[in-house]
Amino acid sequence: MSKGSNVSSSVIKRLPRYYRFLGELMKQNVNRISSRELSEKMGLTASQIRQDLNCFGGFGQQGYGYNIEELHKEIGKILGVDAGYKTILIGAGNLGKAIAAHMNFEKRGCHLIGIFDSNKSLEGETVAGITVENMDKLKDFCNTNNPIVAILCIPKTAAQEIAELLVKLGITAFWNFSHYDLRMTYSNIVVENVHLGDSLLTLTYGVNNILD
Amino acid sequence: MSKGSNVSSSVIKRLPRYYRFLGELMKQNVNRISSRELSEKMGLTASQIRQDLNCFGGFGQQGYGYNIEELHKEIGKILGVDAGYKTILIGAGNLGKAIAAHMNFEKRGCHLIGIFDSNKSLEGETVAGITVENMDKLKDFCNTNNPIVAILCIPKTAAQEIAELLVKLGITAFWNFSHYDLRMTYSNIVVENVHLGDSLLTLTYGVNNILD
Numbered sequence: 302m303s304k305g306s307n308v309s310s311s312v313i314k315r316l317p318r319y320y321r322f323l324g325e326l327m328k329q330n331v332n333r334i335s336s337r338e339l340s341e342k343m344g345l346t347a348s349q350i351r352q353d354l355n356c357f358g359g360f361g362q363q364g365y366g367y368n369i370e371e372l373h374k375e376i377g378k379i380l381g382v383d384a385g386y387k388t389i390l391i392g393a394g395n396l397g398k399a400i401a402a403h404m405n406f407e408k409r410g411c412h413l414i415g416i417f418d419s420n421k422s423l424e425g426e427t428v429a430g431i432t433v434e435n436m437d438k439l440k441d442f443c444n445t446n447n448p449i450v451a452i453l454c455i456p457k458t459a460a461q462e463i464a465e466l467l468v469k470l471g472i473t474a475f476w477n478f479s480h481y482d483l484r485m486t487y488s489n490i491v492v493e494n495v496h497l498g499d500s501l502l503t504l505t506y507g508v509n510n511i512l513d
Numbered sequence: 514m515s516k517g518s519n520v521s522s523s524v525i526k527r528l529p530r531y532y533r534f535l536g537e538l539m540k541q542n543v544n545r546i547s548s549r550e551l552s553e554k555m556g557l558t559a560s561q562i563r564q565d566l567n568c569f570g571g572f573g574q575q576g577y578g579y580n581i582e583e584l585h586k587e588i589g590k591i592l593g594v595d596a597g598y599k600t601i602l603i604g605a606g607n608l609g610k611a612i613a614a615h616m617n618f619e620k621r622g623c624h625l626i627g628i629f630d631s632n633k634s635l636e637g638e639t640v641a642g643i644t645v646e647n648m649d650k651l652k653d654f655c656n657t658n659n660p661i662v663a664i665l666c667i668p669k670t671a672a673q674e675i676a677e678l679l680v681k682l683g684i685t686a687f688w689n690f691s692h693y694d695l696r697m698t699y700s701n702i703v704v705e706n707v708h709l710g711d712s713l714l715t716l717t718y719g720v721n722n723i724l725d
Binding site for chain 2: 313314316317318320321379380381382384386394395396398399400402403404405406409410411449450473474475476489491493495496497498499500501502503504505506507508509511512
């Protein structure tokens, strides 16, 4: 099938999770799985899974289950896992370092090529095999290397301004950890805001309720 | 109203976000806001917001909008922002350090009281004002201090085993960054799995589609 055609946005949202679970099954050398077994692993209903995966056609066969490797490959294609989009990271504090070191970018469609920080004392440090450069090198770097994804691990106060500069330098997508909801007035800019604080509050709410 | 009564789970999921936006408006000294203005800020429809916030009754008045401070306080109460649940962090690598330093636990219902790592070289280091202790101190610490929330910033391979130990030591809630979907066979355990990789893949999918 062609990339993403006929797939609803609610299915799209679940794709990274399917992709992850199918990948884990492949590591365990499982070849096929029924919607019922997959539903138990993922905490979705079997009928939801059948509906979702039917969008990709041809990988499920009644009585035989899904061909895990083929389904994983197809979902990966739709997500763009092999795209290798050139990516830069802004902010090399603890969070930036953790992201740079542990995200397996190459398996998630990105290729980290530069890390920048305004803190002079971090300049020259090596993080995930990349030398941290000062922000004053950003413009030249972007003009030469044309990255299109930027990861923002910077304080809230700096986020909007730096994002606007990055858009001028050709950045098309932001993975934003800055505690600030980036709002882009430009069309064709993709923003994924990560609010860890919201996630913690969801946990707190849960504790609040089981302790009732 | 009493905590969470008559509030559907889909509204609950949006509560941390309302809480955050209302908090930002308070910082800007805004006292009241209409559902229409709030909808523009949050990217929801005004009718969705009216429906959601009606669950809390009494804070919206037609033609006058919502009393921001009262609504913020009420939502905070439901989420448990002042609960101060005793919290420990397992894993003091870059991610653990970033989480410890930047999460504003006290404003999110948690009180960080201990940090543990199996890496002897991190022992004695101070992170967010807390001395990192070796994992062999965990049991005594839990028996003495009775934490109930654990943040897991540890590798996937160690997650399930450490989580099971922590449950035995009285931990009731897990904020899990370990790239492993914790599944608890015990009832009354709250788990919030954070999958940053899924978030990155959602971004990659977005780039993939705007570049089509």
